[in-house]
Amino acid sequence: MASVNRRVLPGFSLSLGYSVTYLSLLVLIPLGACFLKASSLSLAEFWAAVWTDQARAAYRTTFGCALVAAAVNVFIGLIVGWTLVRYDFPLKRIVDALVDLPFALPTAVAGMVYATLYVENGWLGQFLVPMGIQVAHTRLGIVMVLVFTGFPFVVRTVQPVLEALDAETEEAASILGANRFQTFMRVILPTLLPAIVTGFALAFARAVGEYGSVIFISGNVRFETEIAPMLIVSRLEEFSYREATAIAVVLLTASFVLLALINVLEKWSKRHG
Amino acid sequence: MADAIENETQTPAPFRRSREDHWLVRGGLTLATLAIIGLLIVVPVVNVFSQALSKGLGTYWHNLTGDADTRHAILLTLTVAPVAVAMNLVFGVAAAWCIARFQFRGRTLLITLIDLPFSVSPVVAGLVFVLLFGAQGYFGPWLREHGYQVIFATPALVLATAFVTFPFVARELIPVLEAIGPDEELAARSLGASGWQMFWRITLPNIKWGVLYGVILCNARAMGEFGAVYVVSGRITGQTDTVPLRVEKLFQDYNTPASFALASVLTLLALVTLFVKVGIERHARPKVEKKE
Numbered sequence: 001m002a003s004v005n006r007r008v009l010p011g012f013s014l015s016l017g018y019s020v021t022y023l024s025l026l027v028l029i030p031l032g033a034c035f036l037k038a039s040s041l042s043l044a045e046f047w048a049a050v051w052t053d054q055a056r057a058a059y060r061t062t063f064g065c066a067l068v069a070a071a072v073n074v075f076i077g078l079i080v081g082w083t084l085v086r087y088d089f090p091l092k093r094i095v096d097a098l099v100d101l102p103f104a105l106p107t108a109v110a111g112m113v114y115a116t117l118y119v120e121n122g123w124l125g126q127f128l129v130p131m132g133i134q135v136a137h138t139r140l141g142i143v144m145v146l147v148f149t150g151f152p153f154v155v156r157t158v159q160p161v162l163e164a165l166d167a168e169t170e171e172a173a174s175i176l177g178a179n180r181f182q183t184f185m186r187v188i189l190p191t192l193l194p195a196i197v198t199g200f201a202l203a204f205a206r207a208v209g210e211y212g213s214v215i216f217i218s219g220n221v222r223f224e225t226e227i228a229p230m231l232i233v234s235r236l237e238e239f240s241y242r243e244a245t246a247i248a249v250v251l252l253t254a255s256f257v258l259l260a261l262i263n264v265l266e267k268w269s270k271r272h273g
Numbered sequence: 274m275a276d277a278i279e280n281e282t283q284t285p286a287p288f289r290r291s292r293e294d295h296w297l298v299r300g301g302l303t304l305a306t307l308a309i310i311g312l313l314i315v316v317p318v319v320n321v322f323s324q325a326l327s328k329g330l331g332t333y334w335h336n337l338t339g340d341a342d343t344r345h346a347i348l349l350t351l352t353v354a355p356v357a358v359a360m361n362l363v364f365g366v367a368a369a370w371c372i373a374r375f376q377f378r379g380r381t382l383l384i385t386l387i388d389l390p391f392s393v394s395p396v397v398a399g400l401v402f403v404l405l406f407g408a409q410g411y412f413g414p415w416l417r418e419h420g421y422q423v424i425f426a427t428p429a430l431v432l433a434t435a436f437v438t439f440p441f442v443a444r445e446l447i448p449v450l451e452a453i454g455p456d457e458e459l460a461a462r463s464l465g466a467s468g469w470q471m472f473w474r475i476t477l478p479n480i481k482w483g484v485l486y487g488v489i490l491c492n493a494r495a496m497g498e499f500g501a502v503y504v505v506s507g508r509i510t511g512q513t514d515t516v517p518l519r520v521e522k523l524f525q526d527y528n529t530p531a532s533f534a535l536a537s538v539l540t541l542l543a544l545v546t547l548f549v550k551v552g553i554e555r556h557a558r559p560k561v562e563k564k565e
Contacts (some may be wrong), residue, residue: 006375008459010468015371022364025357026390026436027460030401033411037404075307080387083306087299095306097551101314104490104543106497108517109536112524113317116533123320148313170292180294190528209394212499212517216524229396229500236400236504239411248397253394262392263385 022270031252038249041242049246057223057230059250066207066225069146073203076147077154078203084155085162102151111216114145118217137219140225145213150203157199161192198265205258209251336534342511343535344475346442346519353427353515354495357434358442361491362484365442370476371444373450374458384447390439398436399504425507430515433501438494445487449480482557486550493546497539499565 038046048054083089084096102110118125118135125128128135135141165188173183211229218225228251235244294302313338326333348439368387371378390398397423404410416423423429457479461471470491477484499517514522521531 008462009374009455010462011370012375012377015367016375016377018287019364019368019371022360022367023383023386026360026432027386027439030390030405030436031393033404034397034401036411076313079302080306080309083302086294087303089303089307093551095310097547098310098314099317100547100550101543104493104497104546105318106499106517106539106543108499108521109321109497109539109543110317112520112532112536113321113324116319116529117320123316148317152311167292180298203505205392209392209397211394211396211499211503216521229394230395232400233504236403241404241407244400245404248394248400251394251397255394259385259388259392 010142034245034248034252037245038240041246045242046246049243050250054222054226055228055231055247058228059224061104061139061142061149061225062208062228063254066144066204066210067148069143069207070200070204071144072147073105073145073150073154074200077151077158077199078192078196081162083153085159094188100152102149107149107210108216109211110148111213114148114213115216118144136217137221137225139225141217141219142214142225145217146207146210149210149213150206153206154196154199154200157195157202158192161195165191194265198262201258201262201265204260205255208254208258304328305319318540318544321537324529327533328347328530332530333534333537336531337538340531342479343523343531344468344513345511346514346516347538349427349430349514350496350516353430353434353497354492356431357438357495358488358491360431360435361438361442362488364439365446365487366484368443369446369450370481372447374455387440387443390436393436395437395498395500396504399433400500402432402436402505424505424514425509427513429505430502430513433505434495437498437501438491439526441491441494442487445490446480446483449483450476453479482553485552486557489546489549492542496542 041049080099080236084099085094115136117123118128118141120129120134125136133140135144169187170183173187209229211227211233212226214227215230218227218230220226220230228247232244232247232251235241235247293299325336336343368383371377373386392394403424405412406416406429407413408417408424410424413424421428423432457475458471461475466474496514496515497517499521502515503518503521506515506518508514508518509521510524516539520535520539523529523535
C-alpha cells in the first residue's frame with residue numbers, strides 16, 4: 001500500500017526532505033554533540049567519570065529499580081488487561097480510560113503527590129509507616145513512582161492481543177480436557193508472551209530515564225537513592241560538563257541498546273503474533 | 274458479534290462456557306484491578322485536589338492568581354508548549370505522509386529514529402542543548418558575540434520541549450494514514466486536483482481526528498515536561514520557570530497548598546486529555562480501525 005507511484009502522489013521529496021532536516025536539527029545533531037563532547041575525553045578520563053563509587057551506586061539504583069518496577073508492571077498489567085478484556089463490571093469504561101493517566105499526568109506532579117501520600121502523616125503513610133514500611137526517601141518509593149509512570153505500557157500492549165485471541169483455541173483446549181489454569185498457562189500465556197516482553201521493555205526503558213517523579217520521593221540519599229539522571233544534574237550544577245556528558249553517554253548507550261531490542265522484539269512478535 | 278452467534282450454535286453446551294472463569298477468579302481479578310487503579314491512580318489524583326483545596330476555594334484561587342511568579346510561569350508554559358507542539362505537528366504530518374504513502378530506502382530507519390527521543394532520558398535531552406548552546410557549548414561563543422540568549426531562556430525551553438515530545442504526532446498519524454489508504458487521494462489527483470488542493474480537501478479532513486489526538490497528547494506532555502526543561506532553564510524565578518518547575522520550587526519551599534494548587538491545574542489538563550481521547554476514539558473507531 002505504501003508503494004504508490006511517486007509520479008502520481010505529490011510531495012514525496014518535500015515531506016521526506018523536511019522530515020529528515022527537522023529530525024537532524026532537533027534530534028540527531030544534538031545527540032551527536034553529546035558523543036562528540038564525550039570523545040574529547042581520554043579513555044582514562046572517561047572511565048574516571050563514569051566508574052566512580054557514586055556512579056556505580058547510581059547505576060545500580062537506576063537499573064535495579066527500573067527492573068523491579070517493570071516486573072511489577074508486567075504482573076499488575078496482566079491482571080488489569082485481562083479483567084478489562086474479559087469481564088464486565090461497573091465503571092469499566094472509566095477504569096479503562098484511567099489506565100492512560102500516567103501518560104498524560106506530568107511526572108513532577110506524580111512524584112510530588114506520591115511523596116506526600118507516603119510520608120508519615122500522609123494518607124497512606126499513616127498506615128504504612130507504623131508497620132515499618134518506609135516508602136518516602138527509599139528505593140521502594142522510587143519503584144512505586146516508576147510503577148506509576150510505566151503502568152500503561154504492559155496493559156496497552158497486552159489488551160489488543162487478548163482481544164484478538166480466538167475462542168476456538170481455548171475451546172479446543174477445554175474439549176481436550178485441559179482445566180482453566182492449564183489453558184491459561186499453556187495456550188493463552190505463550191500467545192501473550194511477545195506482547196508482555198514488549199510492554200516490559202517499554203516500561204523498563206521509560207523507567208531508566210525517568211527523572212521528574214523520582215527526585216520528589218527519593219530524598220537524594222547518596223549511594224542509596226541517587227539515580228543516574230540525578231548524578232548528571234548534579235555534575236552540571238558543578239559546571240563539570242565533561243563528567244556529566246560521560247555519564248549521559250552511558251545512559252544513551254543503554255537506551256539505544258534497549259531501543260534496538262524493542263524493535264527486534266516487535267518484529268518477532270509480529271511474526272509470531 | 275457474528276463470531277459470538279456462530280459459537281452459540283456450533284459449540285456443544287458443556288464447552289460453551291469454556292472461556293468463562295470461575296466466579297471466584299472473576300471476582301478476585303476484578304477486585305484486584307479496582308484496587309490497583311484505585312491505589313495507583315485514583316488516590317493520588319484525589320489527593321492532589323484535596324491538598325490544593327485544603328485551605329478553601331478563596332486561598333486556592335489566590336494561590337493560582339495572586340503570585341506574580343506563578344502567573345509568569347503559567348504564561349511561559351502557554352507560550353512554550355504551543356510553539357513546540359506546532360513544530361512537531363508540521364513534522365508529524367510531513368513524516369507520516371512520506372512514510373505511509375511511499376516506499377523508499379531508509380524508511381524503516383526513519384521510523385526507528387522517530388521513536389528515538391522516547392528512549393532518551395529527559396535529563397540527557399536537556400544536556401545536549403546545553404552542550405550546543407551553553408556558555409561553554411559549541412555555538413555558545415558565537416551566540417554571545419551576536420547577542421543571542423538560547424540557554425536559560427525561552428528558545429532552549431522550546432527546543433527541549435520539542436525534543437521530548439517529538440514522536441507523538443508522527444506516531445499517531447502514520448497508522449491512521451496507512452489504514453485509510455491512498456485511493457481517495459489518487460482519485461482527487463486523477464480528477465485534476467493540485468497537490469495542495471488534495472492535501473487540504475482530502476488528506477487533512479481524513480486524518481483530522483488523528484491530528485487532534487496527536488496534538489492533545491503532545492500538548493499534555495509539552496506542558497508537563499520537567500526533566501529536560503529543568504536542565505536548560507537555569508530555574509530563574511519569574512523568568513524561565515514553567516508551570517512544572519514552579520510547582521517543584523513551591524514544593525521545596527514548603528508552600529504545599531500553592532504547589533498543589535498549581536499541580537491541580539496540570540492534573541485537570543491530564544484528565545481533560547483522557548476525556549478528549551475517549552471521545553475521539555468513539556468518533557474515529559467506526560471509520561478507521563486503528564492498528565498499533
